[in-house]
Amino acid sequence: MKAAFVRKTGAPDVIEYGDLPQPEPGPTQVLIKVGATAINPIDTYVRQGVVSMITNFPYILGCDLAGVVEQCGAAVTRFRVGDRVWGSNQGLFGRQGTFSEYAAVDEKWLYDTPDGESDADAAAGALVGLTAHLGLFLHGNLKPGEVVFVNGGSGGVGSAVIQLAHAAGAAVIATAGSDAGLETCRNLGANLAINYNDPNIDDQIRAFAMPHGGVQMWFETQREPTFDRTVSLMAPRGRIILMAGRAARPEFPVGPFYVKDLRVIGFAMFNASPEEQRTSAEALNALYLRAQWKPQIGATFPLSETAAAHRLQEDNSLHKAGTLRGKIVVIPG
Structure with missing residues (x-):
């Protein structure tokens, strides 16, 4: 599968775009075909090594994602193949991230995507x-x-x-x-x-x-x-x-x-428990269905341009460039 990953920490140019093995879901994980992901300031801190979250290389970046369940682990109870889901809290504490065509994510960090919400919007609003x-x-x-x-x-x-x-x-x-x-x-x-x-x-x-x-x-x-x-x-x-x-x-x-x-x-x-995050996620879903919550997207990049997307995030979150309103969304494929 194609992925954006790092073999060492550093500036945005350490990000590589290439092939990595498709992950196999564990017992409580689902395999997601990623439709969209989004960049957060924490992603740039992890990539820089300022926040020590990477336990092994190569390491896929990214916290947020939205997509479709392609496979379920043997102990998964909340989702089935074909379900649309969104989530966050990946790319942290040694968990591989979401900037890839496929991601294996524990079901406790995932939520149903509301009817009518795009993958781009769901990913942009996750973290x-x-x-x-x-x-x-x-x-x-x-x-x-x-x-x-x-x-x-x-x-x-x-x-x-x-x-x-x-x-x-x-x-x-x-x-x-x-x-x-x-x-x-x-x-x-x-x-x-x-x-x-x-x-x-x-x-x-x-x-x-x-x-x-x-x-x-x-x-x-x-x-x-x-x-x-x-x-x-x-x-x-x-x-x-x-x-x-x-x-x-x-x-x-x-x-x-x-x-x-x-x-x-x-x-x-990311200190909140899975139960606390699920309570918030379900509230966000309900607000979306009542047209009271609409994630804001400021820029969109293909997965192959993840390094450029990181530069834009860094320019605005660290250097106050003022060139971005809303989230940066990255689309695999």
Whole structure:
């Protein structure tokens, strides 16, 4: 089968495109003919070796996938040949990834693809949708009527946070860096969209949120959080959700933080149990069927151009190029 893989860690040019043996599914695995996969920042960290997840080479990259079940292991109970499925959490902890024509995946990491959803959309929404849902509900305990702020609302996780928070009855504030990005945020359900370069951004957040007592949930997607301004805009007993900024070491205003009874909650989606992730996946499927969840795709590449797709992801997630809104999808074949 064709695959995008690495024989060593490094820059995007270490990615090779070529033939590898088709995997055989284990007892609890299904073999999937991959229809689409998507790139996430974590994929670039694994490829660079910044996150030590690779246990042996050659190693196939990629967390997300969607496709069709071609074969089931002897102990598989949830799926049958011909089922359309989507999932994430691959390419981590030594598990081979998804950037290939076929992938063997344990059934606990897979979910039915809703009727009418394409493989490209299902793959694009996999990790970012699970991340947003876990952060908002499992960790953040979001309630209807609360004010949610999300940085980077036109990006992968940010666009998911807007949609899921809006569907839950929250009032959503989002930022973007261009008029097109702001329009995307509004179309996804943001009540207030602000250019993050606007010098009056905090005044606008404060004016919107203060009738509610401030921001109840600050969903931070940026790599360099600024806690002084965040804490000043929070409502008493608000929650600050952190899921990025692996190398960040920001200053922290302890006094203003604790006198408001605030909480800081950090999480990584791949720490969630299979049961917790399935709960989020089933909620995403239900929202899709109610037209309240639509993954955003910003660029599409063939599998043979995975290295170029990684460069685009790295330019935007690490170097803030601002040339991407939504997810990068990679199509085998």
